[in-house]
Amino acid sequence: MQGDSFPPPCPVCGSAGQVYKFSQVYVSAITAPADRSPADEALLGSVFGPGAGPVEAAQFAPPAEPAEKPRLPHPDALALALGAAALMGLFLLFNGSPERFWRGLMVVGALGAGYLLFRGRFIFRYARARQAALDAAQRSARAAARWAGAYYCAADRVVFDPARGGCAALEDAPGFLLND
Numbered sequence: 001m002q003g004d005s006f007p008p009p010c011p012v013c014g015s016a017g018q019v020y021k022f023s024q025v026y027v028s029a030i031t032a033p034a035d036r037s038p039a040d041e042a043l044l045g046s047v048f049g050p051g052a053g054p055v056e057a058a059q060f061a062p063p064a065e066p067a068e069k070p071r072l073p074h075p076d077a078l079a080l081a082l083g084a085a086a087l088m089g090l091f092l093l094f095n096g097s098p099e100r101f102w103r104g105l106m107v108v109g110a111l112g113a114g115y116l117l118f119r120g121r122f123i124f125r126y127a128r129a130r131q132a133a134l135d136a137a138q139r140s141a142r143a144a145a146r147w148a149g150a151y152y153c154a155a156d157r158v159v160f161d162p163a164r165g166g167c168a169a170l171e172d173a174p175g176f177l178l179n180d
């Protein structure tokens with residue numbers, strides 16, 4: 001056992017004999033065999049038995065929220081950029097025809113007025129999407145902290161969190177670490 005010399009007892013069997021830091025199992029498992037310390041090898045042998053592969057190691061990976069959506073620009077920034085592009089386009093298209101240019105300008109102006117009419121709704125949606133992305137990032141950070149503080153009992157194949165209490169089967173580790 002490396003790291004903590006006194007792992008907490010398992011809530012299922014009451015013994016700390018086969019308890020390891022959950023994150024340490026992962027770190028040891030993804031370390032190239034040539035670079036593993038004897039302590040790593042002993043830990044992996046106890047947790048997986050001989051012949052553990054990446055599939056077993058992945059069960060101990062830090063949990064993550066589903067990939068975040070690409071960040072959207074602020075609606076005002078988008079509207080301004082589109083407006084500027086439209087003006088540039090009008091200027092290039094109707095360079096020799098002032099009458100058409102002004103007509104085009106009125107259309108762009110009407111679109112701009114339309115945007116201002118619905119601007120509140122666009123801003124509201126933007127703020128909601130932004131908040132959802134922030135919440136997801138926060139949940140991921142909390143889950144990473146729980147992952148770092150969790151322990152694993154190889155005898156019962158359970159993950160547990162001495163700080164929060166409770167335990168879960170290894171298969172349910174992502175949910176246990178992600179959810180409140």
Ligand SMILES: [Zn+2]
Binds near residue numbers: 014015156
């Ligand atoms: Zn146990």
